[in-house]
Amino acid sequence: MATFQIQGGKKLSGEITPQGAKNEALQILCAVLLTDEEITISNIPDIRDVNKLIDILEDLGVKIRKKGPGEYTFQSDDINLNYLFSPEFRERGGALRGSIMIVGPLLARFGKGYIPKPGGDKIGRRRLDTHFLGFQKLGAKFVYEEGSDFYGVETDGGLKGAYMLLDEASVTGTANIVMAAVLAEGVTTIYNAACEPYLQQLCKMLVRMGAKIEGIGSNLLKITGVEKLGGCEHRCLPDMIEVGSWIGLAAMTKSELTIKDAQYDELGVIPEVFKKLGIKLERRGDDIYIPAQDIYEIETFIDGSIMTIADAPWPGFTPDLLSIVLVIATQAKGSVLIHQKMFESRLFFVDKLIDMGAQIILCDPHRATVIGLERKYPLRSTTMTSPDIRAGISLLIAALSAEGTSTIHNIEQIDRGYERIDERLRKIGAEIVRLN
Numbered sequence: 349m350a351t352f353q354i355q356g357g358k359k360l361s362g363e364i365t366p367q368g369a370k371n372e373a374l375q376i377l378c379a380v381l382l383t384d385e386e387i388t389i390s391n392i393p394d395i396r397d398v399n400k401l402i403d404i405l406e407d408l409g410v411k412i413r414k415k416g417p418g419e420y421t422f423q424s425d426d427i428n429l430n431y432l433f434s435p436e437f438r439e440r441g442g443a444l445r446g447s448i449m450i451v452g453p454l455l456a457r458f459g460k461g462y463i464p465k466p467g468g469d470k471i472g473r474r475r476l477d478t479h480f481l482g483f484q485k486l487g488a489k490f491v492y493e494e495g496s497d498f499y500g501v502e503t504d505g506g507l508k509g510a511y512m513l514l515d516e517a518s519v520t521g522t523a524n525i526v527m528a529a530v531l532a533e534g535v536t537t538i539y540n541a542a543c544e545p546y547l548q549q550l551c552k553m554l555v556r557m558g559a560k561i562e563g564i565g566s567n568l569l570k571i572t573g574v575e576k577l578g579g580c581e582h583r584c585l586p587d588m589i590e591v592g593s594w595i596g597l598a599a600m601t602k603s604e605l606t607i608k609d610a611q612y613d614e615l616g617v618i619p620e621v622f623k624k625l626g627i628k629l630e631r632r633g634d635d636i637y638i639p640a641q642d643i644y645e646i647e648t649f650i651d652g653s654i655m656t657i658a659d660a661p662w663p664g665f666t667p668d669l670l671s672i673v674l675v676i677a678t679q680a681k682g683s684v685l686i687h688q689k690m691f692e693s694r695l696f697f698v699d700k701l702i703d704m705g706a707q708i709i710l711c712d713p714h715r716a717t718v719i720g721l722e723r724k725y726p727l728r729s730t731t732m733t734s735p736d737i738r739a740g741i742s743l744l745i746a747a748l749s750a751e752g753t754s755t756i757h758n759i760e761q762i763d764r765g766y767e768r769i770d771e772r773l774r775k776i777g778a779e780i781v782r783l784n
């Protein structure tokens with residue numbers, strides 16, 4: 349278990365460039381299984397989860413060539429399906445959430461796909477019903493190994509297009525079903541589809557590969573199956589969760605920061621939510637400039653009632669930024685109710701912030717009220733353990749703002765989604781050391 353030691357209370361300054369988007373890269377990498385032709389992908393983040401998925405693809409027989417930093421070619425012209433039944437796959441496939449998305453492409457191209465119960469953050473129940481109900485609608489048979497967490501789908505006669513109303517707008521579920529439907533016979537209509545930028549990017553890539561998809565960016569997708577897909581080139585967007593993390597970091601540490609190449613138009617409501625917390629930010633071309641701010645004041649609703657920030661499927665506010673919003677609110681002027689609707693165990697890390705001196709009432713597993721300290725008392729340094737990726741980065745931001753030396757254990761959680769974070773933060777003036 350590796351550890352960060354952080355000397356907090358320092359102002360940072362300069363420029364930081366977001367990495368490629370983690371959750372987009374995980375979808376895009378799975379899509380390389382849909383064709384025997386070569387696919388080139390750039391701006392792939394060098395993070396634990398993505399590298400684990402690349403390893404799984406390699407074990408499956410995908411030919412992978414690294415062309416430069418973050419740029420790879422993939423060719424899936426000799427896939428070894430036997431690997432899916434190996435003990436190695438049971439171990440590796442279960443180590444991250446994103447690996448579930450190999451099932452759709454494998455089912456579409458080879459008539460079968462399997463996966464051990466996938467990992468990812470322990471942030472509440474993470475069911476897979478949407479994925480498998482969707483595959484079943486396309487005519488696949490669900491297979492389940494009694495007594496073990498190993499699931500699969502198989503088809504004899506091939507997949508057939510169908511109408512489906514998803515039981516929830518699942519991000520990875522929609523990606524999986526879309527990747528199965530592009531090679532199914534006939535028309536598939538997916539209503540209540542997730543439409544995060546990750547999904548939009550996946551659909552645009554599939555179209556470049558020869559797929560027929562209408563409604564990209566909406567919750568109603570119409571897919572007309574084709575017989576074969578070909579190669580293409582794809583570039584991942586900057587990670588919008590990193591962009592939000594850096595806005596939060598600047599505000600908490602009173603720092604003047606420029607976030608380079610943030611692709612502002614793809615950020616949806618994210619900048620507006622930070623503005624509701626009173627944080628000033630300025631769009632400068634494709635960069636975001638955040639001035640040093642001593643005080644930021646949380647807005648109220650028009651009728652004067654307490655601000656609520658809640659997550660929702662896109663174009664709502666992503667749940668992956670709520671922990672960061674919560675941390676920033678601890679030093680704001682004013683109060684806010686944070687409502688994490690999607691996950692039931694993502695707010696438990698607030699006890700660490702309370703230890704650091706923050707005023708937070710955890711109302712129930714989904715809701716926390718934060719009473720901003722208006723910087724009257726800085727957070728106190730402490731020793732903590734990172735429970736999940738976004739709580740981890742939030743605790744890191746809190747530690748960078750706190751007086752004194754803090755220690756964060758289990759930083760593998762942060763490394764899952766943030767590329768060389770210590771190195772990049774040092775470049776803007778942070779005092780952070782990695783201890784192994």
Ligand SMILES: CC(=O)N[C@H]1[C@@H](OP(=O)(O)OP(=O)(O)OC[C@H]2O[C@@H](n3ccc(=O)[nH]c3=O)[C@H](O)[C@@H]2O)O[C@H](CO)[C@@H](O)[C@@H]1O
Nearest residue numbers: 371374445446473516517518519520521661667668690691
């Ligand atoms: C690898 C990857 O891409 N992971 C992301 C993906 O996970 P993932 O695809 O696993 O998440 P889902 O979209 O399936 O669902 C997330 C949670 O929200 C709930 N839910 C979902 C949709 C809905 O309309 N109502 C609802 O309550 C689900 O029951 C579940 O508890 O999307 C999540 C939601 O944006 C993000 O937090 C994860 O970072």
Ligand SMILES: C=C(OP(=O)(O)O)C(=O)O
Nearest residue numbers: 445446468469668737738
């Ligand atoms: C929850 C997340 O990731 P995963 O779905 O991979 O666990 C996240 O990126 O915030």
